[in-house]
Amino acid sequence: MIGEDGEQLGIMSSREAQVIAEEAGLDLVKISPKAVPPVCKVIDYGKYRYEIARKEKEQKKKQKIAELKEIRFSPNIDTNDMNTKMNAARKFLEKGDKVKVTLRFRGREMAHMKDSKHLLDEFAEALSDVSVIEKPAKVEGRTLTLVLNFKKQ
Numbered sequence: 001m002i003g004e005d006g007e008q009l010g011i012m013s014s015r016e017a018q019v020i021a022e023e024a025g026l027d028l029v030k031i032s033p034k035a036v037p038p039v040c041k042v043i044d045y046g047k048y049r050y051e052i053a054r055k056e057k058e059q060k061k062k063q064k065i066a067e068l069k070e071i072r073f074s075p076n077i078d079t080n081d082m083n084t085k086m087n088a089a090r091k092f093l094e095k096g097d098k099v100k101v102t103l104r105f106r107g108r109e110m111a112h113m114k115d116s117k118h119l120l121d122e123f124a125e126a127l128s129d130v131s132v133i134e135k136p137a138k139v140e141g142r143t144l145t146l147v148l149n150f151k152k153q
Contacts, residue, residue, distance in 0.1 A: 002031070002041040011037055064096055068147075072102045075109050075116035082119075086126050093130045093150045103144040113139065120146045 001009040001017050004024055014028075017040055021028040027045040030038050069092040071085050089099045101123055105113055120137045124146060135147040 002039065004042045014040075017042075066150075067097045068100055069097050070100045070102055072104055073119075074104055074106070075112065075119065077119070082123070086123060089123075089127060089148070090130060093127065093148065096150055098134065098150075099131070099148045101146045101148065105142050105144075110142065113144065117144060120144060124148060 001012055001020075003009050003020075004026055009020070018028050021042045024042055026042050027048075029041055029043055029045055029048060031041050032039045069089075071089050073081070073085055077085075089101065092099050101120060103116060103120055105116075109116075117137055124131070124133055127148060130151055131148040132151045133146065134149040135145075137144055137146045
C-alpha cells in the first residue's frame with residue numbers, strides 16, 4: 001500500500017486500505033494488480049486517469065507513421081521523365097515514407113513484361129543510397145510493383 005504522499009504504508013488488508021482512502025477523501029487504486037501482494041495507492045482516480053491519457057497522447061504525438069507513396073510509370077518512359085520520378089521518390093524516402101514503384105502495362109506492352117523489369121531494377125539501383133528494397137519486383141495483373149523503404153544509416 002502506498003499513501004497519498006508516495007510513502008509506503010506496508011502490507012495491509014483491503015478493508016484497512018479502503019478505510020484509510022475514505023478518511024483522506026480519495027480513491028484506492030490498484031497500480032499493479034498482478035503483483036504478489038497487489039500494489040494499491042491512495043490517489044484521486046479522476047486525476048490518475050487524466051495523467052495516463054495525457055501520457056498516451058504524448059507518446060502518439062512522437063510516433064512517425066510511414067505512409068505508402070506510389071510512383072507510376074509505363075515501360076516506354078524517357079530518361080528525363082525517369083529522373084523526375086526518381087527525384088520525387090527520393091524526397092518521399094527522405095521524409096521516412098515507403099515508396100511503391102508501379103510499372104503499368106497496357107495493350108501490346110503486356111507481351112514485353114519481362115523485358116521491362118530492368119526499369120524497376122535501375123530505379124532501385126539509382127535510389128540505393130537512400131533506400132532498401134522491402135519487396136522485390138513482382139507481377140500483379142497488368143503491373144510490376146516494387147516497394148522501397150528508407151535505409152537507416
